[in-house]
Amino acid sequence: MFLSIIFVCIIVSITLTLSKTSCTTVYVATNGSGDFNCNGSDDQVEINKALAYVAENPKFTTVHLKGPSTYIISDSILIGNNTILEGDTTAVIKLEDKAGWPLEKPMITQMDSAGNHDITIRGFEIDGNHDKNNEKNRGKGYHNLINVLNCENIQVHDMYMHDSHGDGFKVVKCSGVKFYNNRVYKLGHDVLYAIYLRI
Numbered sequence: 001m002f003l004s005i006i007f008v009c010i011i012v013s014i015t016l017t018l019s020k021t022s023c024t025t026v027y028v029a030t031n032g033s034g035d036f037n038c039n040g041s042d043d044q045v046e047i048n049k050a051l052a053y054v055a056e057n058p059k060f061t062t063v064h065l066k067g068p069s070t071y072i073i074s075d076s077i078l079i080g081n082n083t084i085l086e087g088d089t090t091a092v093i094k095l096e097d098k099a100g101w102p103l104e105k106p107m108i109t110q111m112d113s114a115g116n117h118d119i120t121i122r123g124f125e126i127d128g129n130h131d132k133n134n135e136k137n138r139g140k141g142y143h144n145l146i147n148v149l150n151c152e153n154i155q156v157h158d159m160y161m162h163d164s165h166g167d168g169f170k171v172v173k174c175s176g177v178k179f180y181n182n183r184v185y186k187l188g189h190d191v192l193y194a195i196y197l198r199i
Helices: 002-022 044-056
Strands: 025-029 062-065 069-073 077-079 083-087 091-095 108-110 117-122 125-127 146-149 152-157 160-162 169-172 175-180 183-185 192-195
Touching: 025 044, 044 062, 044 069, 044 077, 044 083, 077 083
Parallel strands: 025 062, 062 083, 069 091, 077 108, 083 117, 091 125, 108 146, 117 152, 125 160, 146 169, 152 175, 160 183, 169 192
Antiparallel strands: none
């Protein structure tokens, strides 16, 4: 009997260890249940910490935004190599009111200005918050939702993107771009603006 109890304890211990080490996802939340937790203001700080953690730790692949939550950002979200940024359909990244951002500053972009590779963005909502930033004109390059330059193997899919001043997904000098199964409403410029793509 005693040996049976020890055997069961060993099996449970191994199972728990394997389940912990096989997890490749870091969670972001607003209710305290995440690995990184936001408070509804400057939420890009915690999201960027989660993305940096994944970029620096190869055993992790994914940052998951828990919903139902709205993550208010006052600066860009930065994604590194070999990273998935995903979320529940009820997770929303939203530009803060009266952001005052300069021209061509996007809501989501790459971590390395020289270029990144193997990035996936999927499953959540991006709200450009046009009406609370209406001092800017649509179509002039303000508040693009996602913008990447000199990147490789970039996927954006199953997103809801809406109410922006600029492009939904702006891609410049990139290769391996996939943009599909997205729902888009009331953008200020193109849904997909792709220029100088490499085959």
